Amino acid sequence: MSIVNTLVRRELSSYFATPVAYVFIVIFLVLAAAFTFQLGYFFERGQADLKPFFDFHPWMYLFLIPAVSMRLWAEERHTGSIELLLTLPVTLWQAVIGKFLAAWLFIGLALFLTFPIWITVNYLGDPDNGVIFASYIGSWLMGGGFLAIGSCVSAATRSQVVAFIISICLCFVMLLAGHRLVLDFVSAGLPQWLVDAIASISFITHFESISKGVVDFRDLLFFGLLIGVFLYATTVVIEMKKAD
């Protein structure tokens, strides 16, 4: 545990040692505000909830989380420090989890810094704070899902740009799996159970059900499993591509 802790602290401090962390947080907050007030008609709707704020999270994450995850392993491979890290008395799992947790905490921090909007909506009206809290948890979990996918992609390449683009593509598919666009396309030739399976991996479906305030165990399990599976895939990919 203390090893994971040491790794998390190093990763987090390295985010803040360069301007990357500050640039990311500022862009995250500006985008979140822009979406909520401009595209989400936060004021015009006249409703005391944060639906217009959370509705855009999947789309913000689509671009912003690959920007965080792209460096997780691609940079280690590029500089060769992966060879140093994985010859220290650290297991591959500890390394993968440590890096993932640091990035996830970082996303959590960015998300936390949106709290003024929560205060605003409470000032203006009387929202259901339980729903908002659930939405925050759901959003963070969804961020973790994106991040785990990005971690796996990042492990497969030494180029951060490649990792960024492929992560966006994969996350886009995961996002839209439940959308008519994808389902109409696949439902033609596939049996119903498979179409249902594809629909059920959609991020948006699970996120929306959490952000309605219904914290269903299945939705939590979905994101938990997704993170677990992709982190496991990360360890497999690192092991496979060590020699390159």
Next chain:
Amino acid sequence: MIKIENLTKSYGDLVAVKDISFTVSPGEVLGFLGPNGAGKSTTMKMIAGFLSPTEGQISVCGHNVESDSMAARQVIGYLPEGAPAYGEMTTSAFLRFIGELRGMDPARLDARITEVVRQLNLSKVLEQPIDTLSKGFKRRVGLAQAILHDPQVLILDEPTDGLDPNQKQEVRSLIQGMAKDKIIIISTHILEEVHAVCNRAIIISGGQLLADATPDALEARSRYHQAVTLVSPAAEQIAGTLKGVSDVSKVEVEGHQVTAFPKAGKQIFAQISTLITQHAWSVSEVQLERGRLDEVFRTITMQGGRS
């Protein structure tokens, strides 16, 4: 003690390391020599536990590198090729991070950091980000990281690459200073370095172990071993006379330089120096050759490449 048995590493059809076996005991400084792409780094990566062997066993101080990996890593200090580090960290934060991952307790870590900073002259750059350091300092930070926990086994992949002559000398004396009770394996393609620090040398080419001997014994394999080289304006005339000496097998002339090679097992220096006085040749330089390591290296690795 490092014990390597029938070590093989292949990537698909490409065999990078082919059935290598050897053991290294404490007190030995083993130089790994070989052309680029010979399998030196791959072998070192397997000993350090980064790559898994396709076949064969490696045990380090009694710990199998694969099945008892964490214990093996604790006794090894490893400097990967190019001395990678986390560039955005400062030297002191980086060393502290490595020590914490190695599970060193805070008091010992502090003491060891002070010690390695002194040994490698890092005090000036302690609070600088590693990215901003010169190549020589980066290399020394990498070395500091490797020796931080005072390991019994040191594996250094090209430790002096990119250092200036003074820094090379410092690193060499550092290695010599630690050599007494440790096992040190260094890879290099600088042959003079083998003489300077190693008491044993292994030559690898095409993934195969081609020679395993002391640097002196390797030099003795050179055709220049015990040869005598003279420099004189009358080179051609001297060469003619030397050809007549019974123990001389061959004489080569190159400009003003004459080299006489002895027959196997014979010494010719004494005879030649007598001849010089007898004939009153004007000779500006006489040298008894110890053998040329670069020539041995070329001969061995070229043969290995052909087979």
